[in-house]
Amino acid sequence: MLALTMGDPAGVGPEITLWAWHALRRSGPSFVLLADPDWIASIAHGVATIRPVASIAEARAVFHEALPVMAVSAPLGSTPVPGHPDPGNAGAITASIADAVRLAMAGDVDGVVTNPIAKAVLKQAGFPYPGHTEYLAALTDASGREVMMLAGPSLRVVPVTIHVSLREAIERLSTDEIVRVSLTTVASLSRDFGIARPRLAVAGLNPHAGEDGHMGAEDIDIIRPAIERLRGQGIDVVGPMPPDTMFTAPARARYDVAVCMYHDQALIPLKTLDMAQGVNVTLGLDLVRTSPDHGTAFDIAGQGVADPASLIAALRLAGSIAEHRKTA
Numbered sequence: 540m541l542a543l544t545m546g547d548p549a550g551v552g553p554e555i556t557l558w559a560w561h562a563l564r565r566s567g568p569s570f571v572l573l574a575d576p577d578w579i580a581s582i583a584h585g586v587a588t589i590r591p592v593a594s595i596a597e598a599r600a601v602f603h604e605a606l607p608v609m610a611v612s613a614p615l616g617s618t619p620v621p622g623h624p625d626p627g628n629a630g631a632i633t634a635s636i637a638d639a640v641r642l643a644m645a646g647d648v649d650g651v652v653t654n655p656i657a658k659a660v661l662k663q664a665g666f667p668y669p670g671h672t673e674y675l676a677a678l679t680d681a682s683g684r685e686v687m688m689l690a691g692p693s694l695r696v697v698p699v700t701i702h703v704s705l706r707e708a709i710e711r712l713s714t715d716e717i718v719r720v721s722l723t724t725v726a727s728l729s730r731d732f733g734i735a736r737p738r739l740a741v742a743g744l745n746p747h748a749g750e751d752g753h754m755g756a757e758d759i760d761i762i763r764p765a766i767e768r769l770r771g772q773g774i775d776v777v778g779p780m781p782p783d784t785m786f787t788a789p790a791r792a793r794y795d796v797a798v799c800m801y802h803d804q805a806l807i808p809l810k811t812l813d814m815a816q817g818v819n820v821t822l823g824l825d826l827v828r829t830s831p832d833h834g835t836a837f838d839i840a841g842q843g844v845a846d847p848a849s850l851i852a853a854l855r856l857a858g859s860i861a862e863h864r865k866t867a
């Protein structure tokens with residue numbers, strides 16, 4: 540049993556949740572939605588039967604016949620309108636995440652799957668974190684240990700720096716941080732994905748990975764020493780790879796994960812290749828957390844055209860990681 544957060548209720552989260560339940564109700568993994576049961580029931584439109592539940596045992600018992608919904612510890616500020624986010628709902632959105640984490644840390648659920656939130660909307664309401672990844676780390680006393688991975692059928696990527704400007708990403712890049720992120724990634728691929736000896740490809744930062752220092756010094760001064768340290772620890776690693784050619788099909792066949800230097804270096808190839816099936820996984824925490832790779836998609840919310848595939852993949856991957864951890 541997994542806990543699924545409500546995300547921004549004005550985004551596509553609610554409708555893809557209904558379709559995800561429809562797709563998984565027989566095969567699982569089972570999940571309980573943390574949201575306002577009356578509001579979800581008002582939008583279910585025959586796609587799903589909604590069942591308010593007060594316990595995980597109850598959720599487990601009803602999942603094959605109804606989508607179990609557990610009330611969030613903070614109420615909605617207003618009735619959600621698709622495509623029109625309201626910062627007044629930030630309290631319920633973030634409480635849904637905190638409630639899910641509590642259930643996971645207590646061992647009541649096997650993991651947390653999050654629906655998309657709009658960072659700017661939460662910021663307007665005073666939410667101090669740049670995204671789920673950092674909030675989940677804070678909630679589980681693991682700040683500084685979190686790592687973001689995006690995994691799809693064609694590619695896995697890990698950005699060393701996450702939700703910061705490009706300028707700040709370059710300033711923050713360090714040998715220690717590349718090593719930390721890489722080691723956490725290796726441990727997770729081995730424990731959570733069953734890859735005994737993961738092969739890492741570390742991206743360069745600059746064009747042509749710096750062209751021997753003629754196009755930037757970071758590849759030589761920061762990235763190469765990290766690769767040498769990782770090799771010294773027995774890790775199968777190559778790099779710094781010229782970023783413009785490391786995502787071609789023949790290059791991808793030679794590694795299990797690309798360690799990238801900044802958010803878009805990682806997420807552009809991932810979403811270009813695997814948008815519909817990509818899953819965001821948080822590594823380095825004491826709980827299992829996945830989410831769809833896409834955002835709130837306010838432009839199409841409520842129109843009945845949102846694709847639930849990435850959320851379904853996120854639920855399946857969380858179930859699979861939880862199983863791997865139980866048997867590890």
Ligand SMILES: NC(=O)C1=CN([C@@H]2O[C@H](COP(=O)(O)OP(=O)(O)OC[C@H]3O[C@@H](n4cnc5c(N)ncnc54)[C@H](O)[C@@H]3O)[C@@H](O)[C@H]2O)C=CC1
Pocket residue numbers: 551555654655656657658659660671819830831832833834835836837838839844845846847
């Ligand atoms: N895990 C999370 O909570 C994430 C949240 N976001 C947030 O989402 C908000 C919007 O971000 P955008 O950059 O516009 O990205 P987005 O992923 O919401 O939308 C980009 C494009 O993809 C389409 N799209 C997204 N999901 C789709 C789906 N399930 N089916 C069909 N089409 C889909 C949208 O209609 C839009 O044209 C931002 O506030 C951002 O912070 C973005 C990424 C992840």
Ligand SMILES: NCC(=O)COP(=O)(O)O
Pocket residue numbers: 669670671672673806819830
């Ligand atoms: N672009 C990925 C993203 O914004 C997801 O971040 P998070 O909310 O999972 O931390």
